[in-house]
Amino acid sequence: MTEKPTGQPRMTLPTQLVLRALLEKPAxxxxxxxxxxxxxxxxGTIHPILSRLESAGWLESRWEDVNPHEQGRPRRRYYxxxxxxxxxxRDALARATASRNALRALRPGLAGGGA
Amino acid sequence: MTFSVSGWVxxxxxxxxxxxxxxxxxxxxxxxxxxxxxxAFTGFVTVVMGVVGASVVVIGVGSVxxxxxxxxxxxxxxxxxxxxxxxxxxxxxxxxxxxTPSAMWLTDVAAWILPARDRCRYSEEWRSELWDLxxxxxxxxxxxxxxNVIYAWPTRRAVLQGQHRMAGER
Numbered sequence: 056m057t058e059k060p061t062g063q064p065r066m067t068l069p070t071q072l073v074l075r076a077l078l079e080k081p082a083x084x085x086x087x088x089x090x091x092x093x094x095x096x097x098x099g100t101i102h103p104i105l106s107r108l109e110s111a112g113w114l115e116s117r118w119e120d121v122n123p124h125e126q127g128r129p130r131r132r133y134y135x136x137x138x139x140x141x142x143x144x145r146d147a148l149a150r151a152t153a154s155r156n157a158l159r160a161l162r163p164g165l166a167g168g169g170a
Numbered sequence: 171m172t173f174s175v176s177g178w179v180x181x182x183x184x185x186x187x188x189x190x191x192x193x194x195x196x197x198x199x200x201x202x203x204x205x206x207x208x209x210a211f212t213g214f215v216t217v218v219m220g221v222v223g224a225s226v227v228v229i230g231v232g233s234v235x236x237x238x239x240x241x242x243x244x245x246x247x248x249x250x251x252x253x254x255x256x257x258x259x260x261x262x263x264x265x266x267x268x269x270t271p272s273a274m275w276l277t278d279v280a281a282w283i284l285p286a287r288d289r290c291r292y293s294e295e296w297r298s299e300l301w302d303l304x305x306x307x308x309x310x311x312x313x314x315x316x317x318n319v320i321y322a323w324p325t326r327r328a329v330l331q332g333q334h335r336m337a338g339e340r
Contacts, residue, residue: 099296099318118294129294
């Protein structure tokens with residue numbers, strides 16, 4: 056499902072982790088638990104993030120193409136970055152990293168791992 | 171209003187019959203979610219308690235619970251839902267895969283928190299995640315389902331904000 060972009064989502068740390076996980080292989084589709092594992096976030100915590108990214112048009116999602124009755128299990132929901140979303144995500148992550156680095160530069164004690 | 175003894179006996183017999191019917195639905199009816207079957211049963215028991223205690227408020231609360239539960243049970247049945255938990259249902263299993271009913275129930279609760287139009291989607295998605303955790307210990311499944319319940323509120327907010335933004339742009 057592709058949606059019209061509706062503004063940039065908030066770049067919280069978990070959002071950045073999810074985006075980094077999805078950007079590892081932007082063309083690859085991942086389902087919820089795979090994204091949690093790659094982002095190193097607890098399972099069940101990413102759906103608000105996925106929903107925001109999807110309504111912003113950064114993510115596309117679709118149902119797994121299987122018959123749940125034949126498989127004996129519910130269908131998975133697969134997510135991947137939309138072409139525009141991948142570009143915007145890289146850009147947003149770069150900005151977030153730059154902001155973090157600028158903050159560290161202002162607080163020299165934090166730079167270089169806080170030695 | 172006065173009731174003869176035989177009238178009360180008949181009334182309580184009917185309560186007993188309907189109660190047993192609803193209890194059987196809780197344990198054996200796989201065509202509706204456990205949450206709604208339990209809601210209908212609990213509502214009915216509350217009505218009976220209200221009659222015993224002669225409390226109109228308790229009867230009213232029970233009636234609402236019973237009505238809500240029964241409406242959802244009927245809707246599930248009409249939609250052809252077949253994935254509800256029952257005590258005797260054989261689920262397709264591979265190896266030691268088994269989803270604990272309490273985790274499934276919590277997942278139903280989490281989906282219920284969401285706006286009505288998104289419930290089916292997230293319910294299926296979260297159930298598929300539980301299935302993927304079917305080889306994990308029971309406590310991991312329950313912890314996962316509990317996080318789904320907790321994060322259902324932010325998910326609800328995110329879904330509604332997305333819908334409002336989409337509606338605003340049209």
